Amino acid sequence: MAFDPAVLRDSFAVVERRADHLATYFYAHLFAHNPGLRALFPDEMAEQRDRLFAALTRIVLRLDDPAQLTGYLRALGRDHRKFRAAPEHYPAVGASLIAALRHFSGHSWTPEIEKTWTEAYTVIAQVMTEAADAVPDGTPAWWEAEVAGRRRAAADITVLTLAPAHPYPFVPGQYLTLSSPRLPQVWRPYSIANAPRPDRTLDVHVRRVPGGLLSTALVDDVAPGESLRLGPALGDAVLDPGSHRPLLAVAGGTGWGQTKALLEQLAAELATREVTLLLAARSDAEQYDLAAVERLLAHCGRLRVLLAAPRPGGGRDAAVGLVRDALLRHGDWSGWDVHLSGPPGLAPALAGLLAGLGADPARIRHDPVPATFNRTRPLTSSDWFLDQRDVPWINRTELG
Numbered sequence: 001m002a003f004d005p006a007v008l009r010d011s012f013a014v015v016e017r018r019a020d021h022l023a024t025y026f027y028a029h030l031f032a033h034n035p036g037l038r039a040l041f042p043d044e045m046a047e048q049r050d051r052l053f054a055a056l057t058r059i060v061l062r063l064d065d066p067a068q069l070t071g072y073l074r075a076l077g078r079d080h081r082k083f084r085a086a087p088e089h090y091p092a093v094g095a096s097l098i099a100a101l102r103h104f105s106g107h108s109w110t111p112e113i114e115k116t117w118t119e120a121y122t123v124i125a126q127v128m129t130e131a132a133d134a135v136p137d138g139t140p141a142w143w144e145a146e147v148a149g150r151r152r153a154a155a156d157i158t159v160l161t162l163a164p165a166h167p168y169p170f171v172p173g174q175y176l177t178l179s180s181p182r183l184p185q186v187w188r189p190y191s192i193a194n195a196p197r198p199d200r201t202l203d204v205h206v207r208r209v210p211g212g213l214l215s216t217a218l219v220d221d222v223a224p225g226e227s228l229r230l231g232p233a234l235g236d237a238v239l240d241p242g243s244h245r246p247l248l249a250v251a252g253g254t255g256w257g258q259t260k261a262l263l264e265q266l267a268a269e270l271a272t273r274e275v276t277l278l279l280a281a282r283s284d285a286e287q288y289d290l291a292a293v294e295r296l297l298a299h300c301g302r303l304r305v306l307l308a309a310p311r312p313g314g315g316r317d318a319a320v321g322l323v324r325d326a327l328l329r330h331g332d333w334s335g336w337d338v339h340l341s342g343p344p345g346l347a348p349a350l351a352g353l354l355a356g357l358g359a360d361p362a363r364i365r366h367d368p369v370p371a372t373f374n375r376t377r378p379l380t381s382s383d384w385f386l387d388q389r390d391v392p393w394i395n396r397t398e399l400g
């Protein structure tokens with residue numbers, strides 16, 4: 001990538017603290033100049049505003065690591081097929097992005113900065129559109145899937161079984177994105193909760209987030225026979241294929257879905273490979289799907305399961321405390337592969353703790369942590385990553 005990352009980083013630092021205004025301006029500019037594009041976006045745009053900025057932050061912070069950045073952009077470009085984003089839309093998005101950056105940079109904006117942003121955007125858009133274009137013929141932009149079954153697993157958690165109309169390629173540990181015609185253009189990620197099956201059905205474990213758009217519809221309303229759309233499988237929190245090291249899997253809440261997929265994939269090896277599963281919930285009542293855990297235990301001699309659910313009234317802090325205690329009690333995690341899955345914040349908090357207990361950070365895997373939550377936005381990109389917060393549990397009402 002020929003442009004100078006330092007120019008972009010410095011210019012981004014100027015607008016970062018005005019992220020919300022910048023994103024609002026960007027979308028107003030985009031839709032005013034290209035009214036036809038409005039229909040590609042959901043009615044409710046507050047979350048998308050945050051996502052746009054999270055994506056920009058992610059890109060700017062990765063400019064010095066072109067290989068990683070290119071991988072991310074290629075996946076993003078392929079995924080954008082499901083939004084019906086076409087190559088001719090990219091210049092319009094770029095023009096609105098530059099207009100928004102210029103507007104909020106004030107006097108610090110210079111022709112050199114504009115030239116650098118334009119070059120960078122051109123490269124980014126090219127990587128995304130080429131990746132979308134290189135998708136093999138016949139690969140759908142999204143997969144239609146029928147809801148083949150639904151099961152209430154706990155008060156706020158529903159397991160949906162989905163039957164895609166066409167073969168759906170994925171590796172256990174990946175997630176998909178879901179959209180329902182009940183909420184057009186609203187897409188959200190959910191972990192795939194099983195290894196591939198002969199009948200190619202997929203399970204997702206969905207927790208209702210208070211006030212949440214799609215999770216409420218999926219947990220309460222969506223009925224068998226209804227159709228949902230699946231975006232292509234994403235994520236690289238998959239098992240290291242060549243590894244015979246012992247495995248620690250920590251799952252919190254619906255994070256059990258992703259972990260279950262990994263353990264199903266590992267089932268054949270579980271007779272010989274040492275696996276510790278630490279399964280955390282906010283209460284006994286939310287410790288769901290234990291029959292599946294018992295089935296795995298019955299067949300897998302070297303699987304050890306620790307259930308962590310606090311006494312009634314303990315709440316999320318007590319649950320997090322139990323997980324920490326269990327990890328600390330074991331002591332030394334060097335030589336272990338580690339998979340972390342659960343509410344946002346769980347992975348960053350536990351990855352730090354485990355690294356301190358000897359786990360190799362390169363062998364700790366988890367999904368990307370969404371940057372958009374109900375909290376005050378940090379002021380700088382270093383705050384963004386370094387600020388230590390409590391683990392936010394999945395229930396928004398408890399986030400305060």
Ligand SMILES: Cc1cc2nc3c(=O)[nH]c(=O)nc-3n(C[C@H](O)[C@H](O)[C@H](O)COP(=O)(O)OP(=O)(O)OC[C@H]3O[C@@H](n4cnc5c(N)ncnc54)[C@H](O)[C@@H]3O)c2cc1C
Pocket residue numbers: 047175188189190191192204205206207208209210211212213214215216254255257258343344367368369370372373374393394395396
């Ligand atoms: C890689 C990945 C995998 C995921 N896998 C699963 C899964 O297997 N099962 C599952 O139930 N969820 C999973 N999620 C979360 C899921 O994608 C949605 O964020 C969640 O269902 C809420 O969507 P919504 O449309 O109902 O809420 P929105 O309408 O998007 O949000 C409503 C409000 O709730 C807040 N909020 C959104 N999500 C959460 C959350 N997770 N915790 C606390 N507050 C939140 C938002 O900030 C917003 O203020 C995953 C997320 C990611 C990034």
Ligand code: HEM
Pocket residue numbers: 037040041042045047048051052055076080083084085086089090093124125128177185186187
């Ligand atoms: C370099 C250019 C672009 C970048 C970096 C980018 C980045 C992103 C990211 C990160 C998301 C959130 C994805 C998610 O949360 O799953 C997103 C969503 C989206 N993008 Fe883009 N995008 C670009 C160009 C475009 C273009 C050209 C279009 C077409 C008009 C487009 C349409 C959309 C739509 C419709 C959504 C979903 C909105 C939502 O879920 O609220 N994007 N984009």
